[in-house]
Amino acid sequence: MRADPRDGSRDFSLGFWGQRPSNRASIRRANLGIILRLLRDEGPRSRVRIAGATGLPKPTVTSLVAELVELGLAVEGQTESEGAIGRPGTTVHLDGRTVCGIGTEISADYVSVVVLTMRGDVLHERHQPIAVAEAGVEPVLDLVAALLAECLDRAAESGTRAAGIAVAAHGVVDLVGGRVRYAANLDWHDVEVLDGLRRRLGPAAPVLHLDNDAKLAALAEYLAIKDSDIHDLLYISAGSGIGGGIISGDRLLRGAAGFAGEIGHLPLDPRGRLCVCGRGGCWETMIGLGALLRLADASQEPATGPALASAPTPVPTSAPAPAFDAEQRLAELKRRALAGDGPTRDALHQVATDLGLGLGMLADILNPRAVVLGGYFAHIGDLMLDQVRTIVREHVMAPEAAACEILLSTLGFRAPALGAAHLALEDVYQDPAGYRHPSRTI
Ligand SMILES: [Zn+2]
Numbered sequence: 001m002r003a004d005p006r007d008g009s010r011d012f013s014l015g016f017w018g019q020r021p022s023n024r025a026s027i028r029r030a031n032l033g034i035i036l037r038l039l040r041d042e043g044p045r046s047r048v049r050i051a052g053a054t055g056l057p058k059p060t061v062t063s064l065v066a067e068l069v070e071l072g073l074a075v076e077g078q079t080e081s082e083g084a085i086g087r088p089g090t091t092v093h094l095d096g097r098t099v100c101g102i103g104t105e106i107s108a109d110y111v112s113v114v115v116l117t118m119r120g121d122v123l124h125e126r127h128q129p130i131a132v133a134e135a136g137v138e139p140v141l142d143l144v145a146a147l148l149a150e151c152l153d154r155a156a157e158s159g160t161r162a163a164g165i166a167v168a169a170h171g172v173v174d175l176v177g178g179r180v181r182y183a184a185n186l187d188w189h190d191v192e193v194l195d196g197l198r199r200r201l202g203p204a205a206p207v208l209h210l211d212n213d214a215k216l217a218a219l220a221e222y223l224a225i226k227d228s229d230i231h232d233l234l235y236i237s238a239g240s241g242i243g244g245g246i247i248s249g250d251r252l253l254r255g256a257a258g259f260a261g262e263i264g265h266l267p268l269d270p271r272g273r274l275c276v277c278g279r280g281g282c283w284e285t286m287i288g289l290g291a292l293l294r295l296a297d298a299s300q301e302p303a304t305g306p307a308l309a310s311a312p313t314p315v316p317t318s319a320p321a322p323a324f325d326a327e328q329r330l331a332e333l334k335r336r337a338l339a340g341d342g343p344t345r346d347a348l349h350q351v352a353t354d355l356g357l358g359l360g361m362l363a364d365i366l367n368p369r370a371v372v373l374g375g376y377f378a379h380i381g382d383l384m385l386d387q388v389r390t391i392v393r394e395h396v397m398a399p400e401a402a403a404c405e406i407l408l409s410t411l412g413f414r415a416p417a418l419g420a421a422h423l424a425l426e427d428v429y430q431d432p433a434g435y436r437h438p439s440r441t442i
Pocket residue numbers: 264265275276277278279282284
């Protein structure tokens with residue numbers, strides 16, 4: 001399509017997941033998806049500007065837009081001027097208000113779900129704290145299935161069709177088999193997630209997908225940034241575990257076996273604390289939420305407050321096991337830091353230092369244009385950001401060439417579920433005319 005996909009905008013000739021149209025007959029359908037992605041990522045525009053951005057002939061764009069409008073995926077809006085001497089043109093907007101993707105995240109400490117329309121409206125959202133490792137696999141899948149069934153009901157009530165369901169899970173996942181192969185923080189080994197959910201949801205459930213939580217969160221952040229100059233992004237997922245999602249040249253980097261981005265277990269301190277993976281001194285033990293809380297709690301004062309340190313948040317009786325509320329504890333830590341509590345500030349300083357050292361290495365390896373600090377950093381990272389930026393600047397090999405923006409996530413703990421919802425909608429972008437009749441099983 002484009003001679004140079006980096007000439008000021010993102011590359012719309014390929015989907016985020018990198019599939020190319022496989023034969024000539026599918027090219028028209030793929031071009032429908034290219035226009036939809038352009039409208040999603042860069043906003044409404046006239047047919048002339050769509051033609052300019054995609055390289056498609058204007059008559060082809062006119063025909064494709066008419067089909068998208070008929071499918072309910074695009075809508076015509078206001079007129080816009082196309083230059084001083086050009087006639088005003090009608091803008092085309094992404095619509096898809098009646099099509100949604102359902103995303104869910106299975107985290108160590110909670111399960112969340114979100115129903116997202118193609119237009120970007122959140123129709124429904126739930127966040128259920130649960131200690132997943134202690135609860136066991138079957139009760140957790142029961143809970144996820146119940147939350148997903150509620151999502152499907154809400155979508156149906158609002159006259160919206162679910163294009164698919166996607167699950168964001170910790171650890172190493174088998175995309176094709178729909179399994180979590182190994183997730184240390186969940187204590188899951190070879191868990192058949194998609195089969196388990198299919199059995200519970202029944203044959204009428206939409207197509208199900210599974211992917212790694214940090215990779216899906218990276219997708220959500222990449223789409224949320226809306227900066228057409230950012231093609232290379234490193235997302236840091238920070239909860240009880242640490243993960244990474246790498247976008248390189250507008251594509252998700254998976255590596256040979258899908259493990260790319262497993263940065264939480266980089267051995268940054270060989271003599272450090274024992275990690276859940278069985279080794280010592282992993283980066284996760286230094287900058288994960290557990291590390292911050294441990295450092296803060298090790299102070300003379302109970303930095304998180306005795307109630308928060310010991311008592312789980314009450315949850316509905318349907319939940320198999322309770323878990324602490326991370327956002328509540330982070331709010332307490334932040335209050336103490338802002339009040340000048342020395343030990344809390346020391347804990348934040350230590351985590352920020354270790355975060356900056358690791359990011360400096362990753363910046364040299366990956367040369368991202370932006371680093372997005374997600375998960376718990378979205379709640380308290382503003383107190384660490386200046387220090388992190390300074391340390392990265394001091395430690396990268398070539399401060400000028402490797403300069404990257406270090407940003408706080410705007411999505412926080414919601415990012416993986418939102419990314420999953422985007423993945424669930426990917427079937428529509430892959431084949432806007434045919435998604436209503438999905439034939440594949442996964
Ligand atoms: Zn480890």
